[in-house]
Amino acid sequence: MVNGQCYTNCNVNSTADSINVALQVRPVSAVPSISQSLEQKALKSSLVKPTREQLVAGDIALMNQLRAYETQDSDYWSFRGSSKRQNGHDYYQYPGMMVPQMLEKLLETVLTHRPWTTNVFDPFMGSATTLSESLRFGLNYVGVDINPLAVLLGRVKSQVVSHVRITKESERLLLRIEHDKSKRIDVDFPGRRKWFLPKAAIELSRIRRNIMAVSSRAYRRFFWVALAETIRLTSNSRTSTFKLHIRPQEELDERSVWPIEVFRDVLKNNLKSLKAFQADLEGRELITRSEYVGSSVIKLGSITQARFSGVPRSDLLLTSPPYGDNGTTIPYGESSFLPLQWIPVEDIDDNYDRNLITTTKEIDARSLGGKLKGALEAAEKVLERSASLRAVVDQLAAMGVARDRPLRVTAFYRDLDASLEPILGRMKPGGLMVWTVGRRSVAGLRIPMDDILEELLKARGAVTVGRLQRRINSKRMAVKNDISETMRSETILLMRAGFN
Numbered sequence: 001m002v003n004g005q006c007y008t009n010c011n012v013n014s015t016a017d018s019i020n021v022a023l024q025v026r027p028v029s030a031v032p033s034i035s036q037s038l039e040q041k042a043l044k045s046s047l048v049k050p051t052r053e054q055l056v057a058g059d060i061a062l063m064n065q066l067r068a069y070e071t072q073d074s075d076y077w078s079f080r081g082s083s084k085r086q087n088g089h090d091y092y093q094y095p096g097m098m099v100p101q102m103l104e105k106l107l108e109t110v111l112t113h114r115p116w117t118t119n120v121f122d123p124f125m126g127s128a129t130t131l132s133e134s135l136r137f138g139l140n141y142v143g144v145d146i147n148p149l150a151v152l153l154g155r156v157k158s159q160v161v162s163h164v165r166i167t168k169e170s171e172r173l174l175l176r177i178e179h180d181k182s183k184r185i186d187v188d189f190p191g192r193r194k195w196f197l198p199k200a201a202i203e204l205s206r207i208r209r210n211i212m213a214v215s216s217r218a219y220r221r222f223f224w225v226a227l228a229e230t231i232r233l234t235s236n237s238r239t240s241t242f243k244l245h246i247r248p249q250e251e252l253d254e255r256s257v258w259p260i261e262v263f264r265d266v267l268k269n270n271l272k273s274l275k276a277f278q279a280d281l282e283g284r285e286l287i288t289r290s291e292y293v294g295s296s297v298i299k300l301g302s303i304t305q306a307r308f309s310g311v312p313r314s315d316l317l318l319t320s321p322p323y324g325d326n327g328t329t330i331p332y333g334e335s336s337f338l339p340l341q342w343i344p345v346e347d348i349d350d351n352y353d354r355n356l357i358t359t360t361k362e363i364d365a366r367s368l369g370g371k372l373k374g375a376l377e378a379a380e381k382v383l384e385r386s387a388s389l390r391a392v393v394d395q396l397a398a399m400g401v402a403r404d405r406p407l408r409v410t411a412f413y414r415d416l417d418a419s420l421e422p423i424l425g426r427m428k429p430g431g432l433m434v435w436t437v438g439r440r441s442v443a444g445l446r447i448p449m450d451d452i453l454e455e456l457l458k459a460r461g462a463v464t465v466g467r468l469q470r471r472i473n474s475k476r477m478a479v480k481n482d483i484s485e486t487m488r489s490e491t492i493l494l495m496r497a498g499f500n
Contacts, residue, residue, distance in 0.1 A: 050116050052499060055430040059496060062113040062432075063466035066494075069105070070468070077102060077470035077492065087132055087277040088157045091270050092229045094127035094150070095242045095330045098320050098436065102470070103133040106434060106492075110316060111137060114432060121314035123303040123423050124321040126332070128154040131296065132277070134318075138286050140294040142314060142426070144306050147363055148356060149228065149336035151300045152348045156225050158296035159218050160287055163275045169219050170267055173210055177260055180206040189341045191360075194246065195235050203259040204231065208342055220347050226270050228339035230263040235338050242335040244360055300349040302366065303419045313428045320436040320490075323449055325369030325412045329440055333363025368419070369412030372404070379410040382417045385459040388451040389413055401443040409442055417456050424460055427497040432465070433457070435493045438472075450491040461498030468492040 050058075069076045079101045089100050111117055120134040125143035131154055134141045143154050185198075186205040196204070207230070211223045234257040238245045247255065281287050286294075299306040323329050337360045345352040356363055364370055383390040389409075396406040427433065437449045454464060471489050 050114075050430070052430060055114075055496065058113040059432065059465045059494075062109060063494070065109055065113065066106075066466070066468060075471060077468050078472075079470075086273060087136070087280060088273055089127070089129055089132060090273055091156065091225050092127070092149075092153060093232060094153065095332055095335050096320075097127045098129045100129055100133055103130055103318065104136070106318065107133055107137050107139075110432060110434070114315065117315040117432075119312055119314040119316070119428075121317045121423075121426050122319045123317070123419065123426075124319050125154055125298070126150050126320070128157045130318045131298075132157050135286065135292060135294070135296075136280060136284070138284065138294060139316075140296070140312070142297045142299075142308070142311060144299045144301065144303050146300070146302050146367055147332050147336055148300060148345070148348045148352055149340055149343075150332075151298055152221060152224060152228075152343065154296075154298040155348075156221050158292070158298065159221070160278070160290055160292050161216075161218050161222065161274075162290065163271070163278055166219055166222060166274070167271055169214060169216070170223075170271060173214060173223065174264060174267070176210045176213065177206050177263075180210060182206065187342050192341070195237060195244070195338055197236065197252070197255065197257065200234050200257050200259050204234070204342060207260060207263050212344065217347060222270070222274070223267070224343045224347060226263060226267045227342060229266045230259050231339045231342060233257075233262050233266075234259045237338065243331050244334055244337065300351060303422050306422070308426065313426055313431070315428055315431050317423070317427060317431065317433040317435075319434075321416065322368055322412075323438040324440045324442075324447070325408050326364035326367050327361075327370070328408060328442075331364055333365075333367065334360045336363065368415040369408060370415075372407050372411050375407050375411035375414055379414045382410070382413055382456070385417070386413070386452045386455040388448050388455055392445065392447055392452075395445055396443060399443060399445070405443050409447060413452060413456075416453070420456055420460060424457075424462070424497055429497065429499045431497040433462070433495040433497060435495070436470075436490050437493060438490045450493050454493060454495065457495050461500060462495045463498070465494035465496050467494065 079099050085097075085100065087100070089097070117139070119140045119142065120130065122128075122130045122141070122143045125131065125145040126147075127150065128143060131141050131143055135158070141158070145151055145154070182205075183202050184205060185192075185201045186209055187201070192201065204227070207227055211220055211227065214220045214223065233239065236247050236252060236255075238247055246252075278287065281292070286292060297308070297311050299308075322332070326332055326334070333356075337357065340357045345354055356366070379393075383393065393406050393410060396409065435453060437453060439446045439449055441447070450467065458464065469489060469491060
């Protein structure tokens with residue numbers, strides 16, 4: 001109890017129930033049916049701004065229910081054996097994807113206890129898993145990412161295209177590719193001969209130029225994603241790591257790849273996934289006149305650069321930021337470098353900076369913690385806000401580790417801290433924030449990102465709602481690199497934005 005208000009573990013089921021009755025909301029046990037979707041949409045449109053008391057009581061009931069799942073199964077949030085990817089989640093094997101079933105359950109439970117929620121915000125969009133799950137609940141979505149490949153995935157997942165028409169266009173595309181006998185290689189960049197066998201580059205060029213002949217940009221974007229996955233599978237880089245890592249020469253000498261055949265299989269799978277996803281949305285009456293009932297806004301760039309003129313603020317943040325600088329955790333940019341060399345920039349975003357793909361390291365250098373210069377000097381204010389971060393820096397210093405280790409840690413949290421102001425600026429007063437974070441290891445020392453993030457948010461007026469723990473099973477992580485060991489668990493941190 002704080003100042004007469006209960007924030008986390010109090011027994012207030014009766015209070016929450018009375019609020020739900022007043023709002024004519026009943027808890028749902030699964031993704032909403034058609035009747036439930038229509039009922040919830042009508043309700044949301046009639047709701048007035050929730051009071052502070054309703055927000056607080058709703059969050060108490062929310063945490064009680066989330067913890068009740070753990071009472072039934074202590075490993076509930078790991079979703080072992082039930083993390084199948086469908087509904088567009090399997091278009092491309094993006095690094096570190098979130099588990100769709102976990103997001104579905106979180107959204108379902110949040111909407112039960114915060115029925116006024118209409119707008120979802122993901123400032124670290126990645127593979128756009130949150131986007132797809134938000135669409136399934138009829139919610140509006142705003143996503144941001146500095147990686148152009150992530151933005152392409154988001155645009156493809158949010159666009160509504162006729163499955164029948166794009167299937168026919170796919171058939172025409174494959175026929176043109178089959179008839180294309182040119183041996184011209186249309187793309188060149190530093191390292192192209194290293195990363196692609198000549199015959200692979202020829203076939204990828206045939207795919208590329210025939211995609212470019214498609215008149216619809218929406219269709220082209222869908223095909224570009226299939227090409228990106230084809231490139232991931234047929235380049236000379238190992239698929240067992242997200243870093244670009246050349247295969248052994250003896251393996252390359254015997255390697256036989258046929259990108260056109262791979263593209264055909266990937267496209268077939270993606271069309272099947274698209275059909276299932278759209279059937280799901282149509283079954284919930286979330287597509288009318290070939291348009292999604294809500295809105296999707298996707299921005300290319302960092303959250304500190306993005307502009308949102310005319311875009312409403314969000315009730316719910318649902319995201320999973322990087323757990324450290326990309327260079328020593330997951331190199332999202334480096335893993336996207338090869339596909340982005342083959343995809344025309346104008347088909348991804350009108351504000352695409354071509355300098356992003358000049359080197360394998362550029363995207364990661366522009367991401368959180370990518371710039372080390374001045375990190376220690378600039379981090380003092382961050383250290384004042386987080387005692388946990390200061391303890392980490394002091395411990396690393398006492399361990400006598402190489403100077404770049406504490407430098408990388410402070411650079412990352414300097415940038416994460418700088419992102420929190422614009423993130424909170426996108427939230428409605430009292431908006432709910434759900435952060436999935438992990439504790440990466442530096443020089444054998446686990447970095448308590450959950451504690452650090454909580455302290456940085458509380459320094460800006462946010463309030464802790466609660467925490468959940470989950471073991472990592474299917475989320476693809478880097479097993480080991482020069483600084484960071486494998487992360488085996490994650491924390492789901494729930495915070496409420498301030499009311500100011």
